[in-house]
Amino acid sequence: xxxxxxxxxxxxxxxxxxxxxxxxxxxxxxxxxxxxxxxxxxxxxxxxxxxxxxxxxxxxxxxxxxxxxxxxxxxxxxxxxxxxxxxxxxxxxxxxxxxxxxxxxxxxxxxxxxxxxxxxxxxxxxxxxxxxxxxxxxxxxxxxxx
Amino acid sequence: xxxxxxxxxxxxxxxxxxxxxxxxxxxxxxxxxxxxxxxxxxxxxxxxxxxxxxxxxxxxxxxxxxxxxxxxxxxxxxxxxxxxxxxxxxxxxxxxxxxxxxxxxxxxxxxxxxxxxxxxxxxxxxxxxxxxxxxxxxxxxxxxxxxxxxxx
Numbered sequence: 226x227x228x229x230x231x232x233x234x235x236x237x238x239x240x241x242x243x244x245x246x247x248x249x250x251x252x253x254x255x256x257x258x259x260x261x262x263x264x265x266x267x268x269x270x271x272x273x274x275x276x277x278x279x280x281x282x283x284x285x286x287x288x289x290x291x292x293x294x295x296x297x298x299x300x301x302x303x304x305x306x307x308x309x310x311x312x313x314x315x316x317x318x319x320x321x322x323x324x325x326x327x328x329x330x331x332x333x334x335x336x337x338x339x340x341x342x343x344x345x346x347x348x349x350x351x352x353x354x355x356x357x358x359x360x361x362x363x364x365x366x367x368x369x370x371x
Numbered sequence: 372x373x374x375x376x377x378x379x380x381x382x383x384x385x386x387x388x389x390x391x392x393x394x395x396x397x398x399x400x401x402x403x404x405x406x407x408x409x410x411x412x413x414x415x416x417x418x419x420x421x422x423x424x425x426x427x428x429x430x431x432x433x434x435x436x437x438x439x440x441x442x443x444x445x446x447x448x449x450x451x452x453x454x455x456x457x458x459x460x461x462x463x464x465x466x467x468x469x470x471x472x473x474x475x476x477x478x479x480x481x482x483x484x485x486x487x488x489x490x491x492x493x494x495x496x497x498x499x500x501x502x503x504x505x506x507x508x509x510x511x512x513x514x515x516x517x518x519x520x521x522x523x
Contacts, residue, residue: 234398260410262498263413264509267414269412340495341496344500348523349523352419358415358417359414363412
């Protein structure tokens with residue numbers, strides 16, 4: 226009797242391991258982070274991660290600012306902190322890279338309801354820190370974007 | 372005659388209970404960290420100073436404003452502009468299909484062009500920006516203007 230159960234559990238385990246292995250970055254369901262929908266199909270690749278939820282900006286698990294809570298642009302100090310943390314993360318990623326080349330891309334998970342007042346400066350800060358490209362994580366739709 | 376007593380041989384059974392414990396713990400751990408939604412990425416380049424001027428001859432630009440999209444491009448050295456209004460009052464439905472149709476028309480006339488500059492106004496929601504990016508980069512599987520440059 227137990228053998229059948231073990232078979233079933235091992236199948237579930239393999240399915241979950243495969244699911245786990247496919248994701249380059251972790252996207253946790255969060256009511257403050259509702260991703261925009263898109264018909265894009267490009268798989269998310271690993272890069273320095275910036276999460277801009279409705280409450281805060283997190284860069285590689287560091288809380289960097291709470292200005293999204295007021296849906297406003299960062300002030301000068303907050304902006305400088307964004308640039309500094311991004312520079313540190315870029316250096317760390319460069320040190321980890323096998324070829325020693327600094328990364329040029331950052332992956333941004335942003336809430337779709339946030340205004341460009343918040344996200345524009347985050348993009349500008351990424352550029353100031355040396356990241357030329359920004360890749361936005363989106364939720365995949367069946368066809369046309371909603 | 373004495374009968375020989377039969378030896379009863381028990382088939383040894385593997386104790387599966389510890390294995391089940393371990394597997395169910397692993398399943399719980401993976402279920403907690405699994406992500407079941409499907410995600411993708413939209414790649415864009417951050418516009419630097421002078422990047423819009425670097426755009427090729429067509430110079431396609433989409434301004435995302437509170438009421439919809441303002442699309443502009445160059446024809447014979449002169450800028451042409453077209454406005455695409457949102458499909459509802461509060462701009463919850465962005466005019467993506469209209470923008471795709473316009474992009475298809477422009478692509479048909481300039482097949483070698485690949486770049487588009489997206490220029491969002493400060494107050495617009497991010498979903499309007501993504502809808503614009505989505506509408507101009509491709510129509511179904513046919514690429515339109517896949518090189519997205521976003522003005523921060």
